[in-house]
Amino acid sequence: MKITMKIIEIFLYFFQKQFYNLPINQGKTMQEIISQQEVKKLEKVAYKIRMYNMYCIANLGIGHIGGSLSLIEILTYLYWKEIKVDPKNPNWDERDIFILSKGHAGPALYSTLALKGFFPESWLNTLNKGGTRLPSHCDRNQTPGIDMSTGSLGQGLSVACGVAYGAKLKKKNRRVYSIIGDGETEEGQNWEAAMFASQKKLDNLIALTDYNKMQLDGTTAEIVELENLVDKWRAFGWQVEKTNGHDFSCIDKAFKACHNTNGKPKMIILDTIKAKGLPRLENKVESHNSSLSIEEVKQLYNGEVPSWIEK
Amino acid sequence: MDREIRQAYCKALIDIANKDERLVVLEADLMKATGTTPFKDLFPERLINVGIAEANMLGISAGLCIEGYIPFAATFGCFASRRAFDQFYLSGNYAKLNVKLVGTDPGVTAAFNGGTHMPFEDIGLMRMIPNLIIVEPSDTISTEKLTKRIFEHEGCVYLRLHRRTTPQIYSNDEEFELGKGKILIKGTDITLIGLGALMMNEVLEATKILDSEGIKASVIDALSVKPLDKELIRKEAENTGILLTCENHQINGGLGSAVAELILDENIQCKLGRIGINDQFGQVGTENFLKKTYNITAADIAKKAKSLLKRI
Numbered sequence: 001m002k003i004t005m006k007i008i009e010i011f012l013y014f015f016q017k018q019f020y021n022l023p024i025n026q027g028k029t030m031q032e033i034i035s036q037q038e039v040k041k042l043e044k045v046a047y048k049i050r051m052y053n054m055y056c057i058a059n060l061g062i063g064h065i066g067g068s069l070s071l072i073e074i075l076t077y078l079y080w081k082e083i084k085v086d087p088k089n090p091n092w093d094e095r096d097i098f099i100l101s102k103g104h105a106g107p108a109l110y111s112t113l114a115l116k117g118f119f120p121e122s123w124l125n126t127l128n129k130g131g132t133r134l135p136s137h138c139d140r141n142q143t144p145g146i147d148m149s150t151g152s153l154g155q156g157l158s159v160a161c162g163v164a165y166g167a168k169l170k171k172k173n174r175r176v177y178s179i180i181g182d183g184e185t186e187e188g189q190n191w192e193a194a195m196f197a198s199q200k201k202l203d204n205l206i207a208l209t210d211y212n213k214m215q216l217d218g219t220t221a222e223i224v225e226l227e228n229l230v231d232k233w234r235a236f237g238w239q240v241e242k243t244n245g246h247d248f249s250c251i252d253k254a255f256k257a258c259h260n261t262n263g264k265p266k267m268i269i270l271d272t273i274k275a276k277g278l279p280r281l282e283n284k285v286e287s288h289n290s291s292l293s294i295e296e297v298k299q300l301y302n303g304e305v306p307s308w309i310e311k
Numbered sequence: 312m313d314r315e316i317r318q319a320y321c322k323a324l325i326d327i328a329n330k331d332e333r334l335v336v337l338e339a340d341l342m343k344a345t346g347t348t349p350f351k352d353l354f355p356e357r358l359i360n361v362g363i364a365e366a367n368m369l370g371i372s373a374g375l376c377i378e379g380y381i382p383f384a385a386t387f388g389c390f391a392s393r394r395a396f397d398q399f400y401l402s403g404n405y406a407k408l409n410v411k412l413v414g415t416d417p418g419v420t421a422a423f424n425g426g427t428h429m430p431f432e433d434i435g436l437m438r439m440i441p442n443l444i445i446v447e448p449s450d451t452i453s454t455e456k457l458t459k460r461i462f463e464h465e466g467c468v469y470l471r472l473h474r475r476t477t478p479q480i481y482s483n484d485e486e487f488e489l490g491k492g493k494i495l496i497k498g499t500d501i502t503l504i505g506l507g508a509l510m511m512n513e514v515l516e517a518t519k520i521l522d523s524e525g526i527k528a529s530v531i532d533a534l535s536v537k538p539l540d541k542e543l544i545r546k547e548a549e550n551t552g553i554l555l556t557c558e559n560h561q562i563n564g565g566l567g568s569a570v571a572e573l574i575l576d577e578n579i580q581c582k583l584g585r586i587g588i589n590d591q592f593g594q595v596g597t598e599n600f601l602k603k604t605y606n607i608t609a610a611d612i613a614k615k616a617k618s619l620l621k622r623i
Contacts, residue, residue, distance in 0.1 A: 011493040027444070038445060053433065057621060074622075086571075104591070140406055140407075141406070141407050147377065148373070148377065148402075148406060149401065149402075149405055150401075151401070152397050152401045155366075155370050155397075155401060155402050156370075156396055157370070157560075158366070158367045158369070158370020158371050158373075158398070158402070159373045159402055160374060161367070161371050161374060162370060162371035162373060162374020162375040162377070162378070162382075163372070163374040163377050163378050164374070164379050165359065165371065165374070165375065166374065166375045166377075166378025166379070167378055168382075169335075169356055169357070169378075170352070170378065176374075188366075189366045189367055189370065189398070191516045192361075192362075192364035192366060192367035193370065193371075194365050195364075196361055196364070196367055196371065198363070199362075222429075260480040281472070300505075305366075
């Protein structure tokens, strides 16, 4: 059975390469599945980033905890497996571009970038404090590794479209990634960007929706129902994958599906849980911007404290 | 037949694009109005028509900057300012990128499109954005040359652009600098400071009326609202002691306000009068009808000048 599958795979690989000249996942065979060993490794990284994220916000006492914690796995996957970056040279010309359109999830991204080595982990103590280089919402002029200033929702995807169009114009092999929030999807500018990306066939653009189904004032179902989100993006001419945003094998599969086609921009809709990993707030609307104490995080991690935490 | 200002704008873009690959031009379904079709014919991939989506156009422009391009994004001034303000503010200016935003059809020149399309407040809005350069040329030569200076400047710029045929003010060899105005007539009694092709024409007409009554007016073409050419204005304030600003824009928030602030901040001793739209919305009509309706004609300028000189 396995051998038959492999033969079909190889056939498909050559078929696509020969007849459609489709880019085949940067030289790897298309269905190569992520190993359990690699999943374990990513889970370890995610564990650390989630802990950093919680301590980082707890250090201040309050923050956008819910929509940060729903992003930990995708950020881990992006920075440890997917995106081409160099932490020692954040402005490296050959890098991929990542735009966190839901800028309020800055703390999750800062925790990721710190662990990746873009800046000292000790900076995580300074979140939102006067004079910090880690402001609540992402700022490209403050933080190494942040490609775009965001915070006024709905703008990031347009910017990502601009980079993607520019990269194509330069015939540059650059991918552009952007995470938008589910509530953010209510901003009409996203749909302007959606039409543009499709019109210009920006297949070097991979957008992701953090679909935790909650926004500040309530569930998205109560405020503005987004369903059917898959159909919406498909109707706008995008390739759409929907997957579990906390499962590395699922995430991996979704990216591979994206890399195996061209001609269309891609949207990965990540089913996520707001405040994932923090039982008191998990899947609760009030997690959007909530207080959090060092004591609570310490208890959650059985006394484990990162070395960078300033007492 | 004189060139239209938009032809000068497009020529400048073509000249730049021939030498520099970084230039890209963005339109939001107003390419035919802005007059950049010849650019599209020469550089089809470098003219990006995003459709009727000004917010998206400003975001895309910001993204193109990240990729190293220098975008000129154009639409009617009302949409450039009122509609896409936050995108220009955040994705362009706050992010310290290099977006050049072009707002055409300033003030009453939106004529037959009427009040919905009449930007009377664009300069006021733009002036509040830190470090933004605000330029309004007054003829084809100043447009062509200032467009090139804007391209060379590192940072966001708002270019307010009349796009039709207006009388020529400058000769071909005149050179321009961002942040600098021009003194066109050196007089002794009063200094008229105008802004934009439409108003400069009215200002120059007004000097003829004044001259016939023995009043010698100096004339400054402001060209740049932000930064203001402080030195030039200060010198003229010392020379005539009376300044009269003339703009095709709300009387508050634009050139007149900028000059008033300069006088106050730097304790310049002079009188100041302001001609502009007096806290009103736009409406439909010919340019002449609208100029009269909003009291921004040469006759209105001359009248105001005389009242400042206590000649009325």
